[in-house]
Amino acid sequence: xxxxxxxxxxxxxxxxxxxxxxxxxxxxxxxxxxxxxxxxxxxxxxxxxxxxxxxxxxxxxxxxxxxxxxxxxxxxxxxxxxxxxxxxxxxxxxxxxxxxxxxxxxxxxxxxxxxxxxxxxxxxxxxxxxxxxxxxxxxxxxxxxxxxxxxxxxxxxxxxxxxxxxxxxxxxxxxxxxxxxxxxxxxxxxxxxxxxxxxxxxxxxxxxxxxxxxxxxxxxxxxxxxxxxxxxxxxxxxxxxxxxxxxxxxxxxxxxxxxxxxxxxxxxxxxxxxxxxxxxxxxxxxxxxxxxxxxxxxxxxxxxxxxxxxxxxxxxxxxxxxxxxxxxxxxxxxxxxxx
Amino acid sequence: xxxxxxxxxxxxxxxxxxxxxxxxxxxxxxxxxxxxxxxxxxxxxxxxxxxxxxxxxxxxxxxxxxxxxxxxxxxxxxxxxxxxxxxxxxxxxxxxxxxxxxxxxxxxxxxxxxxxxxxxxxxxxxxxxxxxxxxxxxxxxxxxxxxxxxxxxxxxxxxxxxxxxxxxxxxxxxxxxxxxxxxxxxxxxxxxxxxxxxxxxxxxxxxxxxxxxxxxxxxxxxxxxxxxxxxxxxxxxxxxxxxxxxxxxxxxxxxxxxxxxxxxxxxxxxxxxxxxxxxxxxxxxxxxxxxxxxxxxxxxxxxxxxxxxxxxxxxxxxx
Numbered sequence: 001x002x003x004x005x006x007x008x009x010x011x012x013x014x015x016x017x018x019x020x021x022x023x024x025x026x027x028x029x030x031x032x033x034x035x036x037x038x039x040x041x042x043x044x045x046x047x048x049x050x051x052x053x054x055x056x057x058x059x060x061x062x063x064x065x066x067x068x069x070x071x072x073x074x075x076x077x078x079x080x081x082x083x084x085x086x087x088x089x090x091x092x093x094x095x096x097x098x099x100x101x102x103x104x105x106x107x108x109x110x111x112x113x114x115x116x117x118x119x120x121x122x123x124x125x126x127x128x129x130x131x132x133x134x135x136x137x138x139x140x141x142x143x144x145x146x147x148x149x150x151x152x153x154x155x156x157x158x159x160x161x162x163x164x165x166x167x168x169x170x171x172x173x174x175x176x177x178x179x180x181x182x183x184x185x186x187x188x189x190x191x192x193x194x195x196x197x198x199x200x201x202x203x204x205x206x207x208x209x210x211x212x213x214x215x216x217x218x219x220x221x222x223x224x225x226x227x228x229x230x231x232x233x234x235x236x237x238x239x240x241x242x243x244x245x246x247x248x249x250x251x252x253x254x255x256x257x258x259x260x261x262x263x264x265x266x267x268x269x270x271x272x273x274x275x276x277x278x279x280x281x282x283x284x285x286x287x288x289x290x291x292x293x294x295x296x297x298x299x300x301x302x303x304x305x306x307x308x309x310x311x312x313x314x315x316x317x318x319x320x321x322x323x324x325x326x327x328x329x330x331x332x333x334x335x336x337x338x339x
Numbered sequence: 340x341x342x343x344x345x346x347x348x349x350x351x352x353x354x355x356x357x358x359x360x361x362x363x364x365x366x367x368x369x370x371x372x373x374x375x376x377x378x379x380x381x382x383x384x385x386x387x388x389x390x391x392x393x394x395x396x397x398x399x400x401x402x403x404x405x406x407x408x409x410x411x412x413x414x415x416x417x418x419x420x421x422x423x424x425x426x427x428x429x430x431x432x433x434x435x436x437x438x439x440x441x442x443x444x445x446x447x448x449x450x451x452x453x454x455x456x457x458x459x460x461x462x463x464x465x466x467x468x469x470x471x472x473x474x475x476x477x478x479x480x481x482x483x484x485x486x487x488x489x490x491x492x493x494x495x496x497x498x499x500x501x502x503x504x505x506x507x508x509x510x511x512x513x514x515x516x517x518x519x520x521x522x523x524x525x526x527x528x529x530x531x532x533x534x535x536x537x538x539x540x541x542x543x544x545x546x547x548x549x550x551x552x553x554x555x556x557x558x559x560x561x562x563x564x565x566x567x568x569x570x571x572x573x574x575x576x577x578x579x580x581x582x583x584x585x586x587x588x589x590x591x592x593x594x595x596x597x598x599x600x601x602x603x604x605x606x607x608x609x610x611x612x613x614x615x616x617x618x619x620x621x622x623x624x625x626x627x628x629x630x631x632x633x634x635x636x637x638x639x640x641x642x643x644x645x646x647x648x649x650x651x652x653x654x655x656x657x658x
Contacts, residue, residue, distance in 0.1 A: 014433025015404075032646035068418065075414060078427055079407065085440075086427040088417045091354035093446070105426075105444030107436060107572070236353070310647050323648050330645035333632055 020057040020125065021108030022049060025098050026074070026116040027064040033327075034272055039070055041117050041270045044282060046082055048120040055125060058084040062102055065092040096244040097236035103228045111228060114220040117270045119282060124266040128222040131212050131260050134205055136164060139257025140223040142216040143266035144184075145177055147200055149215025149249075149259075157258045158201065158214060167208065170199040177264065184269045203260065216259035218245045220267050227257065359396040359464065360424075360447030361388055364437050365413070365455040366403040376610045378409055380456045383607065383615050387459040389421060394464045396451070399424040401441050404431040434582050435573030442567040450567060453559040456607045458615050463603035467561045470551050470597050474544075478594025479555035479562050479586075482603040484513055485521045486539060487554035491586040495553045495595045499544045506545040512552070513541055517602050524606040543600065555596035557585045559604055566594060
């Protein structure tokens with residue numbers, strides 16, 4: 001039975017969420033293989049958010065079934081007040097399943113979604129907000145140019161915005177933007193010319209200034225909560241699926257809302273490996289601590305006996321197939337909990 | 340940059356949430372004073388859910404800014420597979436703020452919400468679900484009968500009076516034990532409870548072979564998520580004390596508010612009653628795969644092999 005009075009009933013103020021909520025989706029099932037550097041990359045990301053976000057924000061981290069090391073690190077970040085809300089899941093709900101969850105649950109009027117491998121540069125939020133203020137009917141804005149729109153051909157939102165007097169021109173982005181785009185995606189110099197000639201639908205303001213490219217990306221975007229909730233729930237059967245991503249785009253477009261990107265890189269996709277110019281920028285900036293600069297070093301492997309044996313076996317066709325199957329099976333065995 | 344292929348892309352299917360999400364709201368800021376025994380109350384509450392829930396479900400716990408010891412315990416339950424979804428909040432959002440998150444985010448079609456001080460008896464979920472699924476236009480079902488404010492139940496009375504299949508009747512149906520065990524658990528003195536009991540009038544409805552008592556509580560209820568979402572967001576600026584908004588909104592929207600006629604749960608408040616203290620025999624919600632694979636001697640070389648294969652195929656850029 002109840003003994004005494006609950007002190008929470010004495011009129012203490014509850015926390016009021018900030019205007020901006022940043023939602024990070026984390027899935028690092030192991031500290032090996034593809035995910036060897038992922039935890040360090042996530043820490044760099046969280047640090048960049050705190051360093052380079054111009055307004056107070058709440059950080060919601062949705063852990064989609066990561067390994068214990070990662071969950072413990074996230075708990076520590078919560079304790080250190082670098083994270084406002086931490087969601088720990090014993091199952092992997094897939095990216096779209098988690099997105100359904102996040103876009104429903106976040107109480108903030110503005111929601112920024114991001115995968116767990118994005119570096120946020122100074123000014124990312126204000127530059128994204130600017131596009132919402134410049135154009136009508138904006139649904140989502142990504143902070144880095146996207147050269148491929150998932151929706152092929154003229155979208156509904158594109159027709160609408162043209163009817164409202166905003167020009168959409170097919171233009172080649174500046175070469176330095178193209179080079180950055182290729183670099184973050186790991187494309188080689190051999191296809192540079194092809195990309196330099198690629199024309200991208202470019203949205204201009206009423207003063208005919210290039211302000212945005214059409215077609216947001218799924219790794220990071222900003223949107224209004226009230227709008228994003230209108231497209232839920234999204235179908236969610238796969239861990240990662242381009243088909244499910246397309247459904248997100250289609251539903252936004254069916255509402256007549258624009259999916260835009262900024263014309264410059266206000267975020268950087270770090271992927272699962274830091275190297276080259278991206279690593280250099282991160283190391284030269286103040287956004288990451290010395291601790292993370294050290295840990296953001298290049299992974300290496302030893303040229304040992306086991307490795308040489310594997311390389312030799314891999315030359316045999318059926319062994320190659322077995323290895324690939326093993327790779328996925330071991331991932332499933334140790335990284336995914338299936339009901 | 341991205342090096343190699345993310346193995347998650349090869350996964351064909353992911354875990355599907357159960358139809359019912361049991362959601363527990365927890366807040367234990369320290370383990371002393373008023374909260375001295377509340378940690379044990381929470382453990383007993385969760386234990387009763389694990390032990391006595393008779394339908395498939397996912398368990399979600401929203402922790403509204405508890406102390407480290409409690410968070411560590413909850414985190415441990417996630418690792419054991421007993422909690423499917425755990426939300427740890429650095430700040431206390433209040434009950435309304437937590438509801439805004441829970442009632443939006445629970446992945447199930449049906450939400451079985453409870454405060455952290457509720458003990459559930461065997462069969463509570465299936466019997467409550469029967470009412471939810473049999474009666475029309477149900478807003479909330481609470482898993483025990485008790486006294487409640489009549490003004491929060493006007494929509495239920497109106498429906499029962501009009502519907503030809505529903506039989507509405509009243510009387511003193513609750514025995515002293517059922518009535519007093521709940522009211523006295525709230526800290527009301529026995530004398531006062533006895534005077535209330537004398538004047539108590541219960542309203543019941545028979546419908547399609549089932550009987551429900553009229554009334555429900557924001558303290559513990561089952562509801563369809565789509566129904567609850569109509570009442571969001573709750574604007575509550577204090578951690579507690581403004582929660583009747585839910586009872587009022589559900590009634591005003593014309594939804595039924597029902598209770599089971601049997602006591603299928605009991606309020607523990609901030610002390611575990613002696614009868615519930617033996618809750619050690621709890622079982623995990625979901626069966627897990629063989630633990631053989633988790634033996635370090637087996638796991639380590641297999642993980643090493645996994646790492647080598649990754650590097651073999653995708654490690655070209657790793658120098």
